Amino acid sequence: MKIALLAGDGIGSEIVAQAERVLRFFIEEGQKIEIEPGLLGGCAVDACGEPFPPATQQLAADADALLLGAVGGPRYDLLPREKRPEQGLLSIRKALNLFANFRPVMLFPELANASTLKAEVVSGLDILIVRELTGDIYFGQPRGIEIREGQRFGFNTMIYSESEIARIAHVAFQAARRRNGRLCSIDKMNVLECTQLWRDVVIETAEIYPDVTLSHMLVDNAAMQLVRDPKQFDVMVTGNIFGDILSDEASMLTGSIGMLPSASLDENNKGLYEPIHGSAPDIADKNIANPLATILSVAMMMRYSFSEEQLAVRIERAVRQVLAEGYRTADIFETGMRKVSTTEMGDAVLSYL
Amino acid sequence: MKIALLAGDGIGSEIVAQAERVLRFFIEEGQKIEIEPGLLGGCAVDACGEPFPPATQQLAADADALLLGAVGGPRYDLLPREKRPEQGLLSIRKALNLFANFRPVMLFPELANASTLKAEVVSGLDILIVRELTGDIYFGQPRGIEIREGQRFGFNTMIYSESEIARIAHVAFQAARRRNGRLCSIDKMNVLECTQLWRDVVIETAEIYPDVTLSHMLVDNAAMQLVRDPKQFDVMVTGNIFGDILSDEASMLTGSIGMLPSASLDENNKGLYEPIHGSAPDIADKNIANPLATILSVAMMMRYSFSEEQLAVRIERAVRQVLAEGYRTADIFETGMRKVSTTEMGDAVLSYL
Ligand SMILES: CC(C)[C@H](C(=O)O)[C@@H](O)C(=O)O
Ligand SMILES: CC(C)[C@H](C(=O)O)[C@@H](O)C(=O)O
Numbered sequence: 058m059k060i061a062l063l064a065g066d067g068i069g070s071e072i073v074a075q076a077e078r079v080l081r082f083f084i085e086e087g088q089k090i091e092i093e094p095g096l097l098g099g100c101a102v103d104a105c106g107e108p109f110p111p112a113t114q115q116l117a118a119d120a121d122a123l124l125l126g127a128v129g130g131p132r133y134d135l136l137p138r139e140k141r142p143e144q145g146l147l148s149i150r151k152a153l154n155l156f157a158n159f160r161p162v163m164l165f166p167e168l169a170n171a172s173t174l175k176a177e178v179v180s181g182l183d184i185l186i187v188r189e190l191t192g193d194i195y196f197g198q199p200r201g202i203e204i205r206e207g208q209r210f211g212f213n214t215m216i217y218s219e220s221e222i223a224r225i226a227h228v229a230f231q232a233a234r235r236r237n238g239r240l241c242s243i244d245k246m247n248v249l250e251c252t253q254l255w256r257d258v259v260i261e262t263a264e265i266y267p268d269v270t271l272s273h274m275l276v277d278n279a280a281m282q283l284v285r286d287p288k289q290f291d292v293m294v295t296g297n298i299f300g301d302i303l304s305d306e307a308s309m310l311t312g313s314i315g316m317l318p319s320a321s322l323d324e325n326n327k328g329l330y331e332p333i334h335g336s337a338p339d340i341a342d343k344n345i346a347n348p349l350a351t352i353l354s355v356a357m358m359m360r361y362s363f364s365e366e367q368l369a370v371r372i373e374r375a376v377r378q379v380l381a382e383g384y385r386t387a388d389i390f391e392t393g394m395r396k397v398s399t400t401e402m403g404d405a406v407l408s409y410l
Numbered sequence: 411m412k413i414a415l416l417a418g419d420g421i422g423s424e425i426v427a428q429a430e431r432v433l434r435f436f437i438e439e440g441q442k443i444e445i446e447p448g449l450l451g452g453c454a455v456d457a458c459g460e461p462f463p464p465a466t467q468q469l470a471a472d473a474d475a476l477l478l479g480a481v482g483g484p485r486y487d488l489l490p491r492e493k494r495p496e497q498g499l500l501s502i503r504k505a506l507n508l509f510a511n512f513r514p515v516m517l518f519p520e521l522a523n524a525s526t527l528k529a530e531v532v533s534g535l536d537i538l539i540v541r542e543l544t545g546d547i548y549f550g551q552p553r554g555i556e557i558r559e560g561q562r563f564g565f566n567t568m569i570y571s572e573s574e575i576a577r578i579a580h581v582a583f584q585a586a587r588r589r590n591g592r593l594c595s596i597d598k599m600n601v602l603e604c605t606q607l608w609r610d611v612v613i614e615t616a617e618i619y620p621d622v623t624l625s626h627m628l629v630d631n632a633a634m635q636l637v638r639d640p641k642q643f644d645v646m647v648t649g650n651i652f653g654d655i656l657s658d659e660a661s662m663l664t665g666s667i668g669m670l671p672s673a674s675l676d677e678n679n680k681g682l683y684e685p686i687h688g689s690a691p692d693i694a695d696k697n698i699a700n701p702l703a704t705i706l707s708v709a710m711m712m713r714y715s716f717s718e719e720q721l722a723v724r725i726e727r728a729v730r731q732v733l734a735e736g737y738r739t740a741d742i743f744e745t746g747m748r749k750v751s752t753t754e755m756g757d758a759v760l761s762y763l
Pocket of ligand 2: 247499
């Protein structure tokens with residue numbers, strides 16, 4: 058298993074360091090894991106002047122899987138667009154063809170209180186959001202800011218081909234099959250032709266998955282329904298921009314985004330794994346960030362890229378035990394629990410592993 | 411006051427009928443109100459073959475304000491795009507240049523339990539969402555579904571000019587000034603050039619509103635923050651598609667979307683007023699729909715289009731009294747309250763007026 062570690066910016070290096078301890082523990086057990094660090098995002102801009110430099114491109118091409126902390130920070134917001142850390146993330150997704158973004162949204166029973174929603178609305182919550190990650194308005198051409206008839210116009214292009222839609226639809230149907238067999242596809246077909254095609258192709262793809270129950274929902278209604286009754290969903294599939302918005306909304310339903318991992322996969326299950334939270338520059342270098350989402354991202358990596366279900370389950374079980382024992386970083390702390398630092402949380406996970 | 415009544419589809423005629431009683435009550439009091447009914451949406455398709463027929467175009471042009479119930483229904487989903495009820499709504503917005511959509515999101519203390527969020531998170535919630543309504547990807551060209559190199563592509567164009575952005579920004583700054591002086595502008599400037607221009611122009615416009623505190627938030631983060639801590643917001647301003655998603659999410663925080671009105675205004679405060687909820691075909695013709703959002707839309711009409719603050723306040727006060735007395739339609743019913751029908755709710759509001 059050739060694994061690239063891209064710590065990124067802000068709290069990235071602290072949380073990835075704890076996840077790396079998990080990998081090194083597996084190496085000591087005899088797993089054939091090779092670890093190689095690399096630069097992505099703001100740290101790469103600082104070191105090489107670009108957010109996804111050639112060395113990282115090579116590293117990414119050679120690796121079987123990549124673990125990313127987080128990128129970005131206010132320091133970089135004034136750079137020209139192509140030099141911003143986010144561009145590094147978008148470029149690596151595109152370069153590696155990581156079109157399938159999996160974002161499981163689940164409520165850990167131990168953290169049920171953290172949600173701003175009433176317990177009965179979210180207890181047992183377990184949704185999988187499948188977001189298309191290499192198309193849509195994120196990458197569509199033409200795009201830009203131009204002066205026409207004396208004033209500026211800003212424009213972007215939302216675009217999907219039927220093959221792009223079918224590809225992510227297959228991934229989502231197969232994921233639904235492995236779960237509770239229900240797939241809800243999200244679009245805005247009443248206004249956008251692009252998403253009318255999305256709906257048409259999802260319906261066509263459904264023919265070979267008669268065992269999966271397919272439904273459709275408009276994106277505005279989906280944003281409502283996630284608040285009204287999130288447990289109605291099993292798997293949701295949607296395009297890049299709607300997926301960006303809805304998956305962030307959904308993850309906040311748990312109240313503990315410091316706990317949620319994600320995977321971005323290509324056709325062959327090569328993947329980039331990262332916590333869904335950001336680089337949190339305000340709490341960087343204080344040893345207080347929550348490393349569990351990053352550690353759980355390693356579990357997803359073991360499952361999806363390496364088919365090492367056993368290793369995945371062991372990581373997930375260790376995290377659950379740590380929570381059950383009351384270990385809490387500041388972001389998920391409640392009175393009566395043991396407040397621990399980033400490294401102490403890593404210690405605890407290692408001890409249960 | 412020349413007011414057009416567009417009942418629309420589903421529950422539309424039932425809820426608009428109760429709002430019309432409020433208008434007729436004002437007429438009896440001596441207010442110079444003229445009421446003219448018209449067809450928009452599916453009912454117009456049924457009667458004239460198009461969702462925004464010429465007669466309604468004329469009516470809309472002549473009116474000072476319009477009250478709409480709701481449009482749409484599954485019956486119309488298979489019609490070609492330009493014949494669907496939603497197209498009627500989009501066309502009337504565009505034809506009348508109703509670029510400023512006001513969506514107040516407030517929690518009625520009497521209905522605090524209806525929210526799926528914990529009481530402390532939403533009690534006292536009072537946000538105003540200002541959504542641009544005649545631009546963005548809703549109307550951008552080119553758009554369509556085309557075959558290129560043997561496969562279908564669906565595409566739409568997100569586009570804003572600086573004058574469109576400045577116009578809605580002014581409206582939002584002025585609204586913030588009348589409220590708590592805080593404006594949060596929502597964009598996705600880290601990915602979309604169109605919304606980079608949005609952010610630039612909002613910042614430029616801010617110069618003449620030094621008394622308003624301006625902040626910016628990415629749309630994915632905004633979708634999160636609405637769940638995490640909605641009370642952090644005073645006024646939010648955003649483009650058409652993000653506004654569609656975020657305002658629906660925000661309205662559901664109250665748990666009672668049957669209560670929320672909206673206004674869509676042009677440069678001269680001519681406006682279209684409508685409840686934010688849909689046409690609810692499943693409960694149509696049962697006399698159980700909640701007419702309060704439509705009645706509260708009349709209050710907004712009195713305030714914004716006719717500067718009749720007194721009449722607006724009287725309507726709002728009557729609605730609050732009705733709630734305080736325990737009158738509840740089925741959608742907001744709780745045990746211990748009086749369950750009433752659509753018409754009985756209208757009776758109750760009239761009696762308090
Ligand atoms: C950082 C940003 C470009 C990115 C996105 O919009 O995809 C992020 O929000 C995410 O969801 O991974
Ligand atoms: C019906 C639809 C076209 C409309 C929109 O998307 O604007 C609706 O969702 C709304 O928010 O008023």
